[in-house]
Amino acid sequence: MKKYIIKRILYIIPVFFVISVVVFLLIHLTPGDPARIILGDRATEAKVLELRETMGLNKPIVVQYVDWICGFFKGDWGQSVFMKGTMQEILLEHIKPTVSLSIYALLLALIFSIPLGTIAAKHRGSMADHAISVFSMFGISIPSFLMGLLLVLLMAVKLNILPSSGYKPIESGLLLHIKYLTLPAISLGLMEAGLITRMTRSALLEVLNADYIKMAKAKGVHPFVLTFKHAFRNALLPIITVIGYSFIDLLSGAVVVESIFNIPGVGQLIINSIVRRDYQVIQAIVLVIAIMNVVINLLVDLIYGIADPRVRLDK
């Protein structure tokens, strides 16, 4: 197990290197001089030269990369042109609503998809199975921002039950926090719900067809015990993986949904930064979310390794 953990952690290094190079190069994709673009046409030449100097744009590109990545490890994540405070403070302030929304959406998705997937697998080929397939197909095909717009239209304009815009931080009361996040979470969670339903169904079907389950059935094990004790445990592994991946999907999907519901999260930060040409903020956001993704994948793999000995003994 130790060997597996070490191997898995070492494996992160090249991935991190590639991510950092991609994020670093982003700013060099801007057409023309980044300093000029950030400051706009009206800035004086002296100002532009000054910014070039502080951003280190005059140095060779490799030196710039090394400076940038060393700075990152030392805690210097770049400087926003428009906002005060360190990059960490800015990100932390904006990531809270986004994480809150993603967790809520994931919980909603799980509450619906795991039972639905289980029912579909247990009654394969029945009407319920077909209905559930259609539901998940629709879930996968309706993009979150469209679902968001439709929900706003339906709930806020016609029914007026839930707030269709705005955000209340968790400090102002959990219930209020949840109330404001419900429509965004439904729109965000629907696609994941579709995916997890399908995954649960196929994972469970595979296990239910296994010989040891047939054996247990032949011995007269109660169907309920059979599904939940014998089958579900083995089907859980692929489901855990999907949940891990889903969380990151949700985080980046939240970027789009936030703009509909006016939630002051990472999405709003990135869109504002694009308008303001505050490129270092965009770089920092992409880098941080990519690192979160790598860490979550690592955790999923480690859980996998603990749960299933075959994984860590492989290779």
Next chain:
Amino acid sequence: MDIKKFLHNKMAVIGGIITIIMVLSAIFAPMLTSYGPLDMVISDRLKAPSAAHIFGTDTFGRDLFSRVLYGARVSIGVGFSVSILTMILGMTVGLYASYYKWLDNLLMRVCEGLKAIPATLLAIALMAMLGASTKNVIISLVIVSIPDIARISRSSALLTKEQTYIEAMYALGAKPNRIIWKNIMPNVISPVIVQTTYIFASAIIVEAALSFLGVGVPAPEPSWGNILSEGKTVIYNSWWMIVFPGIYMALTVLGLNMFGDGVRDLMDPTSH
């Protein structure tokens, strides 16, 4: 592929029909509507659906039906270009990675790194840097989708490479390029095509999201994302601006996904 079997798979057939209808309506847009997508009639702004404008009109008095149809040209066009380019480039990466071991490590690490950045986020960041334009949307989406195809074609190619006949080709002195494209590629193409239909669908969704956020296809040109973004500002009094383009986009994506699933089931004997 067995055509009879395909026709037996209802999902795939329905999906295929929906997709074909959507593509045809985009191609024949000028024949289906007499309004131009950019023709403004200010006195007709935000009119509800009627006989003259079956989908209603938008904030500039442009005919929404015409905009949705012409928007299909842009959105489906972007999706199509992205999927074809991704298929060619991704397969090239995957095939060469599977053949040359030194290249494998390099290319696969790059793909993993790219994959670690969530696709929508990377696409938004790329668009922020490159600037909003249809060409840049295609470039960003291709960069984001290549790793998927590369991984799939590499893993099927690795299996094929182990076959005796490939070894025989090698022993006979066939050139690597010949083995890769003539002998390995045909075995890789089916899973790649299935994945490509999903990329087609997701490219349409991400393009719409980018345009919705204002970093995709630039304004007056119609794309479903643009129309929806405009619809958002008038959502409280003009429902048709959301509902019609929304249904149109969802149906297209649904059709592609159903088609992809059907083809996948056909090719995978274990799923029967």
